[in-house]
Amino acid sequence: MLKKxxxxxxxxxxxxxxxxxxxxxxxxxxxxxxxxIRISPTKKGELDYxxxxxxxxxxxxxxxxxxGEFIDLLDxxxxxxxxxxxxxxxxxxxxxxxxxxRRYATNSTVGIFHNFNLNGTEILATTEKxxxxxxxxxxxxxxx
Numbered sequence: 001m002l003k004k005x006x007x008x009x010x011x012x013x014x015x016x017x018x019x020x021x022x023x024x025x026x027x028x029x030x031x032x033x034x035x036x037i038r039i040s041p042t043k044k045g046e047l048d049y050x051x052x053x054x055x056x057x058x059x060x061x062x063x064x065x066x067x068g069e070f071i072d073l074l075d076x077x078x079x080x081x082x083x084x085x086x087x088x089x090x091x092x093x094x095x096x097x098x099x100x101x102r103r104y105a106t107n108s109t110v111g112i113f114h115n116f117n118l119n120g121t122e123i124l125a126t127t128e129k130x131x132x133x134x135x136x137x138x139x140x141x142x143x144x
Contacts, residue, residue: 029054030075032096037073037080044069047097060097067091067100072115074123081123081138087112090138103138110141 029038036054040046045063047070050056071083079092081103090104090113106112111129116138118124123134124144131144 028073030073030080032075032080035096037096039070039073044071046070049096061100071113074116074118076118076123076137079137081116083113083116083125087114087127092138104141109143 029036031037034051036050037060038048038050038057040048040059043063045068046059047061048057049060050058068085071087074081079094080097082091082093082097082100083089084091088106089102091100092103093100106127109129110132111127114126114128116123116125119133121135123138125132125134125141129143132141133144134141
C-alpha cells in the first residue's frame with residue numbers, strides 16, 4: 001500500500017514538472033486596445049498581434065539583430081515595455097510596437113533583467129542582482 005502511494009506521489013510530481021515546463025514555454029500575451037500582442041512562440045525576436053482574440057496571428061515586428069530577442073513585455077498604460085538584448089536593455093513603445101526605442105541599458109548594480117511586473121504605481125523587476133523597482137516607467141531602477 002505504501003509503495004503504491006509513493007509511486008502515485010512520484011507520478012504527480014512528474015506531471016506537475018511537465019506542466020510547469022509547458023507554462024514557461026508559453027509566449028507571453030498582453031492586451032493593448034483591441035489587440036493581443038505576444039512574443040512569437042517560434043521566433044523570440046518577433047512580435048505577433050491578433051485582432052480576433054487570438055484565433056489568428058500576424059507579425060508586428062520582424063526579428064532584428066539590433067534588438068535581439070524579446071524576453072518579457074509589460075503594459076504600463078500609455079507605453080509598453082520590453083526586456084531585450086539578453087536582458088541587458090529595456091525598450092519602450094507608445095504605439096503597440098510599431099516603433100521601438102531604448103529606454104534603459106543595464107549596469108553592474110542592476111544586472112541582467114529576467115522579468116517585470118506592475119505593482120501599483122511602480123514596476124518591479126527580477127534581475128540577476130535581486131528585486132529592483134522603478135517609479136518612472138523603467139528610466140531608473142533601485143534595489144528593493
